[in-house]
Amino acid sequence: MNEDLTRRLKLCTSLPTPPSTAVRIIDLANDPNASLMQIADAVAFDAALAAKMLKVANSPLYNSRRSASNVRQAISLLGTHAAITIALSFSLVGGLKSGRQSREVQLFWQRSILSALACRVLAQHFKLPADDLLLSGLLQDIGVLALQTALADEYVQATAAASDHDQLLLAERAAFGSGHDEVGYWLLKRWHLPDHLAISCLTSHIEPKGEIAVNANSCVAVSGYLADVFLKPTDPVVTLRATNAASRWLGLQAQALTDILNGMREGLKEVEDLFDTPLIEAAQADALVAEAKELIFIANLRQTRELEERAQRDALTGAHNRAYFDDALNKEFNLAVRHAWPLSVAMIDLDYFKRINDTYGHAIGDATLQAVTRVIQSQIRNGDVFARYGGEEFVLLFPGTPGEAAAKVLSRIRETIASFHHTVDADTSFKVTISIGLASHVNGEDAVTSGVDLVHAADRALYLAKAQGRNQLAQAVV
Known part of the structure; x- marks a missing residue:
């Protein structure tokens, strides 16, 4: 203090x-050999406390089958430890009040x-x-x-x-x-x-x-x-x-x-x-x-x-998790097929992310993932689904959006991330880029038969973007 x-x-x-009565009861509380007789004797010296002990022993708070007619009986009904504790409660409050x-x-x-x-x-x-x-x-x-x-x-x-x-x-x-x-x-x-x-x-x-x-x-x-x-x-x-x-x-x-x-x-x-x-x-x-x-x-x-919301989110980045994305993908793909709506999926990977972890440490790597997440979330619509797919890989689902419109959003995201400075300390900063693979299911055509196929197509396009030198957007033909 x-x-x-x-x-x-x-x-x-x-x-x-x-x-003074509380002091005597405190002494009994600190004495492992204190007896019921000693407690009753201490309580009996204070008429107001004795009345309260008798009342509490007979009150509904203790639901005793027996009733007490004097302090000695009350102490016996309550037991040594309870009697000391209750007597101390009343004597302290009574004296201090x-x-x-x-x-x-x-x-x-x-x-x-x-x-x-x-x-x-x-x-x-x-x-x-x-x-x-x-x-x-x-x-x-x-x-x-x-x-x-x-x-x-x-x-x-x-x-x-x-x-x-x-x-x-x-x-x-x-x-x-x-x-x-x-x-x-x-x-x-x-x-x-x-x-x-x-x-x-x-x-x-x-x-x-x-x-x-x-x-x-x-x-x-x-x-x-x-x-x-x-x-x-x-x-x-x-x-x-x-x-x-x-x-x-x-x-x-x-x-x-x-x-x-x-x-x-x-x-x-x-x-x-x-x-x-x-x-x-x-x-x-x-x-x-x-x-x-x-x-x-x-x-x-x-x-x-x-x-429920936390259970659907990735703990590090706050993006949706893989389970939430998989569920949303299945639902949106079925709707797209039923109503002939367009649907686009993008796989996003941070370029050379292992190099960031190795150079600056995992704490900086985690902060980079969080910063990239904030940039992407700030540039998509409420109805779009953004999720961490695993490690440094993310996925974006664009319901009702054809490939051309999705590509414009993704290009803007890629350029914004590439221009962003990530600070390590007062003298050190770095930039990070992303590679993107995009696949679209357009107007209900049976180019792919499931949402999983659409993700696989976007993943193939992602590898193409990396092969072309990274910091690229590649679009799959499905």
């Missing part, structure tokens, strides 16, 4: 600290409690430890409270323009050198809380990379986005952002995400009562979930289309 910020936090005498609160602090606790609820519902969905996740959700943004306390007006001014939680983190880092994720980690370590709680402050704010990993940290990360859906029910962007986060971190699809929001809606009243914090009215929550469901399914359809 930034050294200057660490110093300022250490000097702040009003920095949030756990109440004491006193008069500003609107910003009230909003902080509303978001934290909603995040905790989201964590619990996600834990149930993925069969993860629910109580651990609830506490992680509560404390993941505790650094915000510390920054608000220690930096006061300076913090408000630095973060005033942040319109969402992600922007808040960026604004903190820009202004103070560290964000509330690092501050939360530092604070929870200072309180001697179990390591997984402190670590969740950091890991739940890191963008996912690679394969989806469903774990406690990814659930905590998504929980904040879900909390925002309930805090900003009229903002569709917030719902779409939550949809995207749930997909990226947890792989949740539309129906599963809707189930999660429904689970949160059903648990709202319980967590409001347990944490003495008003969140959202029941009628408003019902309308929110119904509206969110529509937005989620719309977003899911869009994501599905984007996935």
